[in-house]
Amino acid sequence: xxxxxTLSMTFLHTWGGLVMGWLLFGVxxxxxxxxxxxxxxxxxxxxxxTGLNPDRATTLQLGVDHLNAQAPDARMWRIDLxxxxxxxxxxxxxTPQGKTTSHTLDPVSGGVIERKTQAGAxxxxxxxxxxxxxxxxxxxxxxxxxSGIFMIAACVSGIVIHKRIFKDLFLFRPNxxxxxxxxxxxxxxxxxPLPFHLMMAYTGIVILYWIYIPAAVQTLYAGDSVPFRxxxxxxxxxxxxxxxxxxxxxxxxxxxxxxAETSMGADKTAYIYxxxxxxxxAVFDAYRDRDDRVTQQVEQVALDGxxxxxxxxxxDSAISRVQSYIAALHFVEWGGxxxxxxxxxxxxxxxxxxxxxxxxxxxxxxxxxxxxxxWLTWVDKINVAAVAGISxxxxxxxxxxxxxxxxxxxxxxxxxxxxxxxxxxxxxxxxRPPRKAWGEQFVLAGLLCLxxxxxxxxxxxxxxxxxxxxxxxxxxxxxxxxxCLAGVWILHRRARAGPCQPEAAEVEDAVEALRCLxxxxx
Amino acid sequence: MDAASRSAAVEEAxxxxxxxVASIFGxxxxxxxxxxxxxxxxxxxxLDRVDSALVSTNLAILIYPAVMIWAFAARRGWFxxxxxxxxxxxxxxxxxxxxx
Amino acid sequence: xxxxxxxxxxxxxxxxxxxxxxxxxxxxxxxxPSKARARRMRIAGGxxxxxxxxxxxxxxxxxVGFTTWLWYALPCxxxxxxxxxxxxxxxxxxxxxVPVPRP
Numbered sequence: 001x002x003x004x005x006t007l008s009m010t011f012l013h014t015w016g017g018l019v020m021g022w023l024l025f026g027v028x029x030x031x032x033x034x035x036x037x038x039x040x041x042x043x044x045x046x047x048x049x050t051g052l053n054p055d056r057a058t059t060l061q062l063g064v065d066h067l068n069a070q071a072p073d074a075r076m077w078r079i080d081l082x083x084x085x086x087x088x089x090x091x092x093x094x095t096p097q098g099k100t101t102s103h104t105l106d107p108v109s110g111g112v113i114e115r116k117t118q119a120g121a122x123x124x125x126x127x128x129x130x131x132x133x134x135x136x137x138x139x140x141x142x143x144x145x146x147s148g149i150f151m152i153a154a155c156v157s158g159i160v161i162h163k164r165i166f167k168d169l170f171l172f173r174p175n176x177x178x179x180x181x182x183x184x185x186x187x188x189x190x191x192x193p194l195p196f197h198l199m200m201a202y203t204g205i206v207i208l209y210w211i212y213i214p215a216a217v218q219t220l221y222a223g224d225s226v227p228f229r230x231x232x233x234x235x236x237x238x239x240x241x242x243x244x245x246x247x248x249x250x251x252x253x254x255x256x257x258x259x260a261e262t263s264m265g266a267d268k269t270a271y272i273y274x275x276x277x278x279x280x281x282a283v284f285d286a287y288r289d290r291d292d293r294v295t296q297q298v299e300q301v302a303l304d305g306x307x308x309x310x311x312x313x314x315x316d317s318a319i320s321r322v323q324s325y326i327a328a329l330h331f332v333e334w335g336g337x338x339x340x341x342x343x344x345x346x347x348x349x350x351x352x353x354x355x356x357x358x359x360x361x362x363x364x365x366x367x368x369x370x371x372x373x374x375w376l377t378w379v380d381k382i383n384v385a386a387v388a389g390i391s392x393x394x395x396x397x398x399x400x401x402x403x404x405x406x407x408x409x410x411x412x413x414x415x416x417x418x419x420x421x422x423x424x425x426x427x428x429x430x431x432r433p434p435r436k437a438w439g440e441q442f443v444l445a446g447l448l449c450l451x452x453x454x455x456x457x458x459x460x461x462x463x464x465x466x467x468x469x470x471x472x473x474x475x476x477x478x479x480x481x482x483x484c485l486a487g488v489w490i491l492h493r494r495a496r497a498g499p500c501q502p503e504a505a506e507v508e509d510a511v512e513a514l515r516c517l518x519x520x521x522x
Numbered sequence: 523m524d525a526a527s528r529s530a531a532v533e534e535a536x537x538x539x540x541x542x543v544a545s546i547f548g549x550x551x552x553x554x555x556x557x558x559x560x561x562x563x564x565x566x567x568x569l570d571r572v573d574s575a576l577v578s579t580n581l582a583i584l585i586y587p588a589v590m591i592w593a594f595a596a597r598r599g600w601f602x603x604x605x606x607x608x609x610x611x612x613x614x615x616x617x618x619x620x621x622x
Numbered sequence: 623x624x625x626x627x628x629x630x631x632x633x634x635x636x637x638x639x640x641x642x643x644x645x646x647x648x649x650x651x652x653x654x655p656s657k658a659r660a661r662r663m664r665i666a667g668g669x670x671x672x673x674x675x676x677x678x679x680x681x682x683x684x685x686v687g688f689t690t691w692l693w694y695a696l697p698c699x700x701x702x703x704x705x706x707x708x709x710x711x712x713x714x715x716x717x718x719x720v721p722v723p724r725p
Contacts, residue, residue, distance in 0.1 A: 001541065001594050012594040146546065152587035153545075170640040170700075172708040188704050193697030202583070209579045215557035216575035219617055220565055232572045294685040319573040323580065329693065335686045338625045342694035349701055 009157040016157075018361050018379070020150045022386040025354045027144055031127040032347030033394060035332065035340055036473075037120025038085040043473040044119035044401040046458055047106075048088045050467055054107045056081060056267060057254035062110040063091045064253050066103065067277070071095065075244065077274040079253075082107040083289060084336075085469065096244075116411045119401050122418065123394070128204070131415070134211070145212045151201040158190055165191060178494075179363040182356050189353035196346050197353075203330035206323060207296070232320070233297065245280035250305040253284065259308055260286035260301040270298070274305060282306055290334050296327035358383045362434075380434035388441035389425030391484075395448040396421035398477075402455035435495070442488045449481030540599035548606035549589035555610040557582040558617035566620065624681035628691060631674035632699045637718020638667030640703060649711035651723055659723060 001008040033040070042048055063079040071077070074093035082089055089110075092102035104113040118125075125131050130140030159165060169191060172184045190197070210217055210228065221228045250256075257269050270289040276282050282305025288298040300314035316324065328334060332343045362380045365373070400417035404410045429437045453459035453474035462470040560578035565571060593602045640646050642663040644654035655663065678695075679687035706714040 001537075001596065001599075005595055008595045009591070012591070016590075149549070149583075149586045150590065153590040156587065156591055167643075170636075170643065170646060170704050170707055172704050174708050189701065192700040192704065196693055196697050199693055205583055206580050209583065210575060213554055213557050213579050213583065215554045215582075215617075216561035216579050219558045219561050220571045220575060228572070228575065232575070292683070292686065294689050317570070317573050319576050323576050326580075329689065332694075335682065335690055339682075339686065339690045339694070342690055342698055345698045346694045349697060 006161055009160040013154055013157040013161055014361065016150060017154055017357050020147050020154070021354050021358045022382060023143070024147050024151065025351060025358070025387050026390045027127055027130075027147060028347060028351040028354060029390060029394065030123040032344055032351055034120065034123040034127050035344040035347060036476075037124055039469050039473055040120035040123070040398075041117065042085070042087075043470050044117045044398070045104075045113065045115050046456075046461070046470075047113045047115055048104075049106060049108070050087050050469060052082070052087060052108055054082065056269075057257070059089055059107045060254050060257060060272070061252070062107070063089050063105065066105060066110060066112075067091050067093055070103070071101075072278055075276060077277050078102075078271060079274075080271045081269060083270060084291065088113065115406045116408070117401060118411045118415055119397065122397065122415050126418075131419075138211070141208075141211070145205055148201045148204050152198060155190075155194060155198050155201070159194075162187060162191065179360060179367055182360045182363055186353055186356035186360050189349045189356060193346055193349050193353075197350055199329060200347075200350070203326050207327045207330055209323075242281070244276045245282075247278060248280040248282070248306050250274075250278060250282050250284075251308050256284045256303050256305070256308060257286060259310075260284070260303060263301055263313055264288045264299050277305065280306060283311060290328070291336075292334065294328045294334055295321070295324045296331055296333075297321075297324040355387045358387060377434060381429045381437070384429035384434055384437045384441060385422075385426040388438055388445065389422050389429060392425050392441055392445045392448065393418045393422035395445055395452065395477075398452050399448060399455065402452070402458065439488045439492060442484050446481045446484030446488070449477045449484065451481075452477045537599040540603050541593045544599065544602040544606055545590040545593035548593070548603055548610070549586045551610040552589055552606050552613070553582050553586045555613035555617065556585055559613040562617050562620050624677035628674050628676070628678040628687075629695060629699060631670055631677070632691070632696060633703060634718050635667045635670035635674055636700050636703045637714060637720060638663045638670060640707060641715055641718065641720050642667065646707055646711065649707070650715040650720070651712075653723070655723065663720070 002011060042050065059082060060079065063081075067074070067077050067079070070091075071093040073096070075096050076094040078090075078092040080086070080088075080090035087107065089105040089107040090102060091105060092100055094100045104116075105111065106113060122131070125133075128141065128144050130144060132140030134141040162168075168184070168187060170188070172181075172188050174181050174184075176184065205212055210225065210232070214223075214225070217223060217225050217228050253272070253274070257272065261267070261269060264286065265288070268288050269286045271287050273285040273287075274282060275285070284303045284305045286301050286303075288300070290296070290298055297314075297316060297320065300312075302311040302313075303309065304311055332339060362376055362383060365376055397414045397418040400414035404413045425441055428441065432440065453462075458470075459474050461467075462474055557578045560582060561574045564574035564578055569577065589606065593599075596602045641650060642655060642660045644660075647653070647655045647660075675688050675691035678691050681687060682690070703714060703718075706717070
């Protein structure tokens with residue numbers, strides 16, 4: 001395209017990075033936050049009791065009793081047993097008309113927890129679907145997929161154009177001139193975790209590969225994804241097409257669970273499906289926990305609900321297992337807190353890389369233009385909205401969670417708060433000069449973070465109860481808030497200090513820049 | 523801007539536009555067609571349907587970012603688009619004409 | 623804890639590798655390393671890097687341990703090292719147990 005391959009890649013990386021970066025920042029930020037969706041869920045619903053360690057058979061029976069009281073004639077039951085960072089008991093049922101309802105129960109008392117929330121789940125929904133339910137419209141889902149593909153292209157083009165990739169491997173000069181320091185940061189956050197970026201972009205698409213590219217379903221299954229999913233993800237026992245059988249007594253579910261666990265491992269059942277409960281053709285399907293293996297598709301045992309006979313033990317092909325491993329690299333539902341933190345921090349490095357790149361774009365051109373070209377100011381305003389704006393919205397969601405009272409349709413309100421806050425921040429960015437808007441929005445984000453633990457007096461309650469997970473969330477919020485405020489203060493001070501003396505390294509960079517053949521492309 | 527540099531600017535804009543279309547839509551089309559062809563060939567080669575779908579799709583995905591890179595590295599934008607259309611059509615024929 | 627041991631060893635490894643660079647060595651110690659010292663540090667760093675996931679693997683099994691170390695923990699530690707190197711190169715060197723060069 002340009003005179004050399006490097007210049008073409010510079011164009012792709014710079015302009016593609018700008019446009020896609022506006023989208024990718026939000027995707028990566030919400031993805032990194034969503035690593036902790038279970039913890040966020042716990043934080044948002046104070047009624048869930050932690051540290052109970054109830055007997056699993058008793059808890060399962062509580063769930064069954066509740067389901068028998070609510071929906072003995074349902075076509076399908078689902079029971080999610082309490083697990084390490086998900087200590088609630090969740091039961092759900094699907095009526096013969098196809099409507100699914102779910103209740104969250106206390107695992108010891110069996111009482112229904114009225115507060116419904118989408119807190120953690122929304123970050124995930126935004127991350128891979130931009131908040132648009134893919135069962136209704138694939139647009140958000142596909143756009144995020146495209147941004148993932150671009151991310152791979154951006155990584156490759158970045159490697160091509162980063163001439164001193166090995167020399168500058170550990171280089172960060174915070175005191176260099178604005179653009180140089182930001183470029184150093186972009187390079188460090190880009191290159192050191194490069195395998196992580198490439199892996200995450202690819203694995204994200206591998207998870208739901210057949211929805212992104214339905215070609216194989218078209219050619220091999222005549223476009224019908226139901227038999228494909230039945231074979232690929234073992235949803236065989238979820239089909240509701242066969243009619244329900246005659247009423248019959250099922251074996252007690254705790255007994256069936258114990259039988260299933262002889263092959264899955266004791267206490268390893270994570271969730272259970274029962275098709276056509278209390279009928280002659282009832283099928284009990286136990287799914288194994290994901291905590292100790294790097295795999296997304298889990299072991300699964302299906303038993304006849306009435307006789308207890310083993311109907312099927314899931315056995316994946318080697319290729320399926322590879323896909324499952326690849327998907328698990330992206331989901332990281334395995335391992336303990338250390339794994340999750342390493343994963344979340346690595347995700348924040350990706351997020352920071354995109355933000356730094358967006359800032360480099362405007363800083364570099366502002367230096368060259370020598371003034372404020374109007375279009376550059378607008379690019380900067382969009383940067384503010386895309387980076388600072390969505391950051392504020394992410395915290396605003398948590399505030400809305402705390403402030404919304406309990407009533408049946410409350411779950412949507414914090415989601416709406418997210419979008420309205422983002423819109424307000426975008427408006428603010430449009431009206432204010434970018435330099436001021438950056439600082440103002442990140443100060444707001446910082447203050448919201450600091451304030452969130454105090455809302456409703458919950459922070460004190462967490463301390464009093466020594467609730468580890470919730471205190472961890474509060475501490476993270478406070479730490480993030482302080483980081484935001486510190487960052488704004490540091491950058492504000494640097495801006496006030498004025499342009500600094502170029503150092504030797506900057507001179508050598510300038511010389512290198514002069515060798516550039518086509519200035520606008522660099 | 524005089525007439526000559528204005529037309530050069532338009533030419534460049536069109537060229538970039540073609541590359542963007544090629545990288546986004548052409549890339550998807552090629553990935554789709556490659557998946558289709560590979561899935562049929564793998565299945566005919568003895569792999570079961572699920573495994574064929576898995577291997578063909580997850581490997582073909584890697585062609586998409588490669589197309590994006592090529593779309594901007596190649597000398598002419600229209601050539602990229604034309605090549606992608608031709609390759610997609612060719613692979614599509616392979617996929618749909620071969621008996622499963 | 624074995625996980626902490628892995629993280630520490632990873633930091634030591636990255637520290638050795640980073641401080642073998644003339645620029646960073648100069649920032650920490652006032653002068654670039656001799657060729658021999660640089661080569662020693664790179665070898666030490668390389669060996670430490672290979673060995674550092676082992677405690678985690680012992681703690682959590684190969685699948686979880688190695689996967690976490692390779693894909694998530696290593697980049698985090700490397701980025702943390704860069705931050706330390708940028709603001710406090712001598713502290714970064716001391717933490718990486720890199721000895722002050724003989725005069």
